[in-house]
Amino acid sequence: MTLPADSAREGADLAFLTSAGAAEVLRAALGPGVVLRSWGVHSQHHRPGAGVSVGYGVVVDEPQPDGSIVRREKYLCASTAHTVPSAGVRTIATNGTDIRVWEFPEDPELPILRVACSPAQMSDLLGTPVSIELLGYRPTRRAVVKISSEIGVMAFGKVVRPTQVAALARRYRMLTQAGVPAPQLLFDHPEGLLVTEAISGIPLANVISRGLGTQVRSMFRALERVLDALPADIARFRRRPAWSERAEHYAHAAATVLPSESTRCFAVAREVFELMAVSHPGPIVPVHGDFYEANVFVDRKLPKVTGIIDVDSMGPGHRVDDLACLLGHLSVLPHLAPDSYPKVSAELPVWLEMAERSVDPVALNARCAGVVLSLIAGAKRVDGSEWERDARGRLETSEMWLARARSWRDSQSYREARG
Incomplete structure (x- = not known):
């Protein structure tokens, strides 16, 4: 699989902006007279094909008009993404890349x-x-x-x-x-x-953490009913690519944080595309686009959805992608926080079995693999805590989804159903 030239550059940019070399960029952006006393990486964001951004907590000494020096804490952002011209942004050219730096909350793309x-x-x-x-x-x-x-x-x-x-x-x-x-x-x-x-209820993630118990099936049906209720007019919006349809980009992001596993990351992306090509995603219908446990609120006692949030990606798409987003996210929770989600390994198979009855199982499992692939880069933490085990666990999980997709593809029942 060929890596796009712009994506190939992003790994090097991210490595630089999280290295000691970033200090010189920050000093240049602060301007004359301001002294950078300390700094640390607070967050990092990689949007494959669109650039990387890093947030820093910094302490600076600023000269005042009366000649005094004031020490302040600031939050600075450095990004390789293209932004609209803004007076609050300094552009620093280094290592062949234009890096735009601003102080929060003066984001050039978010003027309000x-x-x-x-x-x-x-x-x-x-x-x-x-x-x-x-x-x-x-x-x-x-x-x-x-x-x-x-x-x-x-x-x-x-x-x-x-x-x-x-x-x-x-x-x-x-x-x-x-x-x-x-x-x-x-x-x-x-x-x-x-x-x-503010909506009523609690995040579905909280309920999953406690375990669904006897309501595991009824909760899944409640989630399906919400998807069924999405209005047809939603399909008038521009269709956005599903997570699995950008598998090559996410393979690059995953390989950026796990360079020793780049071959496996790109192999997952390649097989996701291959399995999607031989399966049927179903009709175009209104979809949420980012349907997972953090974006769904439910009643504390009843298996009832009280609200869905983050509807930015809502539009036309395939139901299988909403289900894959839900199941793919659930499958990484044991890697993210094993002590917080002890019931997932027992309850996820129930939801999977129900989902495989409503959509093409090869398409579902392949797209689950694509969703998990998109989550690998997000495992990297900047607070010093161990994260590689989580990232590798997510990679293994994406491969497990592919293995299940292959098993379905090669099964007699699937071949007969496909004619």
């Missing part, structure tokens, strides 16, 4: 991020005093904040690129009008901010 992170400005927008907590941030792509009032959590804010906000707002409104359990859209701003109500 500063507002979303400001309690005062959000209070003005919403017309009531609120506090803000940043829950997640992917440089140049998106951010999520929790919005609380004096009586507790009242809403969540999602920051996206301005070009994406209108379509995302339409998705939320379509879901509400169709009666699909999803957050009510409270406010949207053309510069890239959407505010949605």
